[in-house]
Amino acid sequence: xxxxxxxxxxxxxxxxxxxxxxxxxxxxxxxxxxxxxxxxxxxxxxxxxxxxxxxxxxxxxxxxxxxxxxxxxxxxxxxxxxxxxxxxxxxxxxxxxxxxxxxxxxxxxxxxxxxxxxxxxxxxxxxxxxxxxxxxxxxxxx
Amino acid sequence: xxxxxxxxxxxxxxxxxxxxxxxxxxxxxxxxxxxxxxxxxxxxxxxxxxxxxxxxxxxxxxxxxxxxxxxxxxxxxxxxxxxxxxxxxxxxxxxxxxxxxxxxxxxxxxxxxxxxxxxxxxxxxxxxxxxxxxxxxxxxxx
DNA sequence: TGAATTCCGACCAAACAACTCGGGTATCCA
DNA sequence: TGGATACCCGAGTTGTTTGGTCGGAATTCA
Numbered sequence: 001x002x003x004x005x006x007x008x009x010x011x012x013x014x015x016x017x018x019x020x021x022x023x024x025x026x027x028x029x030x031x032x033x034x035x036x037x038x039x040x041x042x043x044x045x046x047x048x049x050x051x052x053x054x055x056x057x058x059x060x061x062x063x064x065x066x067x068x069x070x071x072x073x074x075x076x077x078x079x080x081x082x083x084x085x086x087x088x089x090x091x092x093x094x095x096x097x098x099x100x101x102x103x104x105x106x107x108x109x110x111x112x113x114x115x116x117x118x119x120x121x122x123x124x125x126x127x128x129x130x131x132x133x134x135x136x137x138x139x140x141x142x
Numbered sequence: 143x144x145x146x147x148x149x150x151x152x153x154x155x156x157x158x159x160x161x162x163x164x165x166x167x168x169x170x171x172x173x174x175x176x177x178x179x180x181x182x183x184x185x186x187x188x189x190x191x192x193x194x195x196x197x198x199x200x201x202x203x204x205x206x207x208x209x210x211x212x213x214x215x216x217x218x219x220x221x222x223x224x225x226x227x228x229x230x231x232x233x234x235x236x237x238x239x240x241x242x243x244x245x246x247x248x249x250x251x252x253x254x255x256x257x258x259x260x261x262x263x264x265x266x267x268x269x270x271x272x273x274x275x276x277x278x279x280x281x282x283x284x
Numbered sequence: 285t286g287a288a289t290t291c292c293g294a295c296c297a298a299a300c301a302a303c304t305c306g307g308g309t310a311t312c313c314a
Numbered sequence: 315t316g317g318a319t320a321c322c323c324g325a326g327t328t329g330t331t332t333g334g335t336c337g338g339a340a341t342t343c344a
Contacts, residue, residue, distance in 0.1 A: 005334095116266055
């Protein structure tokens, strides 16, 4: 029951991107340095974000990445699914209908547990947005 | 974000055991046949249940396994943790304090997400007990 | 042009998953 | 007592995933 290191790094990287929102494109090298993550590893993660429409890439010199929408509108769940794909706690919840998990007597009863689990995981992750991960909001002001 | 096949098989096997609760020891071979699971693979899973105190083993001829307490008192979460160990969505939530995930600026903010996720997963799994997986309860009777 | 940057695909080693196999050892029934 | 039954244990195996690295091509700005 683990998320991948890619997801962990990806969330941290996106938090940085949220912190510098509206400051122009931020190159991966900067993120890599700030978070002590291998640049090459980040290069492998970010195309997923771009393909999912979470970020916009600017190529060439002085290029980099920026969020495609405000940090409040990007949820941790978006990031997780962009990197790891849809969340499926057990294989028989995948979309390929070839799994025989429901051909047994109590198959569909256990399936309900896994479905509930999957939904709750998505709920938790979709309840937190990027702006909550950075420290911008005036939480201490009355 | 996947549970292992061991957990999947383990829950199914425990459901069978719940179904035959109070019918004397049930040999692994029977469970293996009913669920089309390799006997040798089951033999590898069940010691975890015994060590966690979920089942009692009866050795010798006409031996087998039986639940150590009523199905209503065994949660799916117990089964999952017995097989896969404690649920830790990311490595920095493990008990070894050597992980540097909190030495960074926003480290502890993302950590809160993972902690919340871990707690919710446990909540869901601990909310379902074995008797809900089998079809004994008179749900259709007014 | 040249430096900075994204982008792309191949490659690689280590770990893990999902089993299998072979043999113990304890226990019971006849 | 002697099988037969069943649990117990650890090593081996095969394939996939993970967590990266490496080299280079395309693009853009100064």
